[in-house]
Amino acid sequence: MRVLYFTKDYTPHDYRFLEALARTSHQVFFLRLEARTAAPEDRPLPSNIEWIRWPGGATTPRYRNTFYRLLALKEILRQLKPDIVHAGPIQPVAYLVARSGFKPLVSMSWGYDLLQEAHKNQWMQAITRFTLAHSDMLIGDCQTVRQVAIRLGISDERVVTFPWGVDLNHFTPSAESSEAATFVMISTRSWEEGYGIETIAQAFTLVHQRHPHTRLMMLGNGSKASQVKEMLARGGVLKNDGAPQPIVFPGVVRFDHLPKYYQAAHLYLAATHSDGTSISLLEAMACGLPVIVSDIPGNREWVVDGENGWLFPVGDAQALARRILTAIEKQAELPQMGMRGRKIVEQRANWEANFPLLLQAYERARHSVRL
Numbered sequence: 001m002r003v004l005y006f007t008k009d010y011t012p013h014d015y016r017f018l019e020a021l022a023r024t025s026h027q028v029f030f031l032r033l034e035a036r037t038a039a040p041e042d043r044p045l046p047s048n049i050e051w052i053r054w055p056g057g058a059t060t061p062r063y064r065n066t067f068y069r070l071l072a073l074k075e076i077l078r079q080l081k082p083d084i085v086h087a088g089p090i091q092p093v094a095y096l097v098a099r100s101g102f103k104p105l106v107s108m109s110w111g112y113d114l115l116q117e118a119h120k121n122q123w124m125q126a127i128t129r130f131t132l133a134h135s136d137m138l139i140g141d142c143q144t145v146r147q148v149a150i151r152l153g154i155s156d157e158r159v160v161t162f163p164w165g166v167d168l169n170h171f172t173p174s175a176e177s178s179e180a181a182t183f184v185m186i187s188t189r190s191w192e193e194g195y196g197i198e199t200i201a202q203a204f205t206l207v208h209q210r211h212p213h214t215r216l217m218m219l220g221n222g223s224k225a226s227q228v229k230e231m232l233a234r235g236g237v238l239k240n241d242g243a244p245q246p247i248v249f250p251g252v253v254r255f256d257h258l259p260k261y262y263q264a265a266h267l268y269l270a271a272t273h274s275d276g277t278s279i280s281l282l283e284a285m286a287c288g289l290p291v292i293v294s295d296i297p298g299n300r301e302w303v304v305d306g307e308n309g310w311l312f313p314v315g316d317a318q319a320l321a322r323r324i325l326t327a328i329e330k331q332a333e334l335p336q337m338g339m340r341g342r343k344i345v346e347q348r349a350n351w352e353a354n355f356p357l358l359l360q361a362y363e364r365a366r367h368s369v370r371l
Contacts, residue, residue: 001362004082006053008093008348012109012255013164013279017086020355022046029080033069033093042254050349051104058354065306066096074100084362089113095127098134104365107135111198111276111298114140114148116194129153136365139358141277144297154213158368160361165351166282168176173288174263183328184215186265186289187271188258188280196271196294200226203269207324208246214328215248216269217261262287266334267327273314275299282349285341290334292323308341 003026007014010032021028021120027365030045031052045051054076056069073096077085087094088108094290118128130136132154138287146161171306180234185204189195228362232238237246253261262268268284268291275298284291285302291309293299305307310326327334 001026001084001366002080002082003028003086003362004031004077004080004085005049006033006085006087006093006097007072008033008089009035010045010186012041015041015043015046015255016164016351017358018049020197020358021045022048024359031076033096034151037309040370052080055281063117066092068072068101069096070099073097077102086358086362090116090131091117091124092127094135095131095161098131103134103136104136104211105134106137106139106365107131108139109141109145109149109276111141111145112194112274114145115276115298118148118152125152136368137361139361141361142298142301144278144301160357160364162172162354162357163277163282163349164279165206165280165354166286166345167348167351171259171262171283171286173338182213182215182264183211183267183331184217185267185269185324186217186261186284187269188219188253188261188284189270189278190220191224191228193224194273195222196273196315197222197224198230198231198270199271199317199320200316201231202235203271203324204247205237206321207231207316207328208235210325212246212329214246214324217250217265218247218312219250219253219261221249221251235297239325258283259287262289264332266290267324268309269320270294270299271312271314271320271365272296272299277349283343285338286349288335288338288342290326290327290337290341292320292327308337308344318341 005028008319029050029052056072084104084106085097085102086106087097089110090107090113094107108206121317126363129152132152135157138149138154141164146159149159150156164276186198191197208214261286270288270293275296277298281302291303293303294314296310305311310323312323
């Protein structure tokens, strides 16, 4: 089968899908809608994947340029003659394929496209509905995404739900217990709007005032960096006196190095306002970390409050701080909670076990077109 994998940019999630597809007998082509100056994935494309260069991938996409990109995409489809197009996120990538009229189209939701983007305005809802109506199959990573997609018009039998999962051999619990003298937390989500990074900064400030031995690793970066660091400085947890800082900022960490950061922590924090199945959450759970995450439907599919972690109301820094204080008080119980999380991931989020569902979606899409 000739598969065109069409995505917005080249990310670690794309690498994982492409690496798995490269191990199949299919001929796979890679098409990228935009090219950022700083690519989020630094690993080269897996072997056996052919990168299709095109004018549409040279700049940041704008909907006003859709007509020109559509012409270029149609020409690529004419030349490649793929048996299937796998495209996502829904806007603007799968939408562009839907506009081209190509079939069979397997659209892949990235969570935020259906949970956030689709509801921004009437235009975004209209193009989302159009794309779903012209998708032969939709891939989603959780029941929350599935339910939203169905409300937006796609039929239940055309939705395949499976967590993208994690590599359980790469993300593993630490062989050694973390240093007892300090209590270390980790945050790995983007420093952008909607990820609640300010909530984590505020909560840590409150916790550190009561427990000076606490430490926080804030991975990643983004447009809110200055704002967040200013908040931390005002709260007294960022100082200029040369003393060791209670917070470290490793920046964007390479995939190969991520496990050692999780393994150095006692607790994982995330305060996202909206999410499907968070890969970062699954990575932390796979590394045996108990978690404290925002109380949203996507997280509730993985976290049972008091069992493998805790939930707190979205945007409530004081509630998050109280949950962290509870975790510190129950520190002796945390390893057992973390192992419960690891077991959940082993049962439901094993990438090797879940990947065949993607190939089944391809076959169902081809079959639906032949009917």
